[in-house]
Amino acid sequence: MPETQLNVRIAFVGGGNMARSLIGGLVRQGMAPSLIAVAEPNAxxxxxxxRDFGVGVHAEGAAAAAGAAVILLAVKPQVMRTVCESLQPAVQAQAPLLISIAAGIRIDQLEHWCGGSVAVVRSMPNTPALVGAGASGLCANAQVSAVQRGQAETILGAAGLAVWIDEEAQMDVVTALSGSGPAYFFLLVEALEDAAVAQGLPRDAARALATQTALGAGRMLREDGEAPAVLRQRVTSPGGTTQAALDSFAASGLRETVARAVAAATERGRELAAKSEG
Structure with a gap:
């Protein structure tokens, strides 16, 4: 991480699993724990x-946010408005970068609740961030400077991949793809395990093989650099076992099922944003 991005005070409002994964990643990458403050009501x-990271901790958000150049909001969408309004004096006085990782909360809502004219980055990380393999989409408003964009990318990138999205409207798609996506793959591995057991394989062996297959395939996608279609074709011999399985997937409408699922999750993200307006 560039030195200019390390030497700023960061406040995390909310100290749950996702905040913990980001804090842990930052500390492991060399950020001084003394620069990190966390507000968390749970003692x-x-x-x-x-104890684990040596960071400063507080019960109230305003206390953690005092003097912070970056405030990361890691609270549930239902309480975001209340939290932002409680932070409004600090935000208006300090003009920090505000980062939200709450699903369905739009940038204009965050700006309004914090008093206006606020540099905001909206982000959608996912749960693999807990093991340092997350994927986060980021979208910034016009007030975010180049330096602040670098800070946001550094913070979210501490727990995996960070990708910028130009249009905020597409963040609902990001939520449906990478935010909810781990559950889709857990379901696929679960289904593969159950199918193998139904064919007579012991469950412990089925789980181990299905899990490692998913891990290996994911690594190939990242490390090989080829499109998924190319990698799929490489392991599909005409008339072979893989072709038989893929034909069955096609006959069952797998692509259409996935498209409907992602569309449903995208629409739900839009509904959450509509419910939180105010």
Missing amino acids: ELREALS
């Missing part, structure tokens, strides 16, 4: 964050 979580 047990506060103590664990302090």
Whole structure:
């Protein structure tokens, strides 16, 4: 990480699993724990964050946010408005970069709740960030400077991949793809395991093989650099076992099923944003 991006004070409002994964990633990459403050109402979580990472902890958001150049909001969408309004004095006085990782909360809502004229980055990380393999989409408003974009990318990139999205309207698609996506793959592995057991394979062997197959395929996608279609074709011999399985998937309308699922998740993200307006 560039030195200019490390030497700023960062406040995390919310100290749950996702905040913990980002904090852990930043500390492992060399950020001084003294520059990180966390607001978390749960005393047990506060103590664990302090003990494990050496960061400053507070019960209230305003206390953690004092003097911060970056405030990362890691709270549930249902309480985001209340949290933002409580932080409004600090945000207006300090003009920090505001980063939200809440699904369905739009940039204009965050700006309004924090008093207006705020540099905001909306992000959608996913749960593999907990093991340092996350994927986060990021979208910035016009007030975000180049330096602040670098700060946001550094923070979200501490737990995996960070990708910029130009149009905020597409963040609902990001939520449906990478935000919810791990559950789709867990379901596929679950189905593969159950199918192998139904064919007579012991469950422990079925789970181990299905899990490692998913991991290996994912690594090939990242490391080989070829399109998924190319990699699929490489392992599909005409008339072979893979072709038989793929033909069955096609006959069952797998692509159409996935398209409907992603569309449903995208629409739900839009509904969440509509419900949180105010």
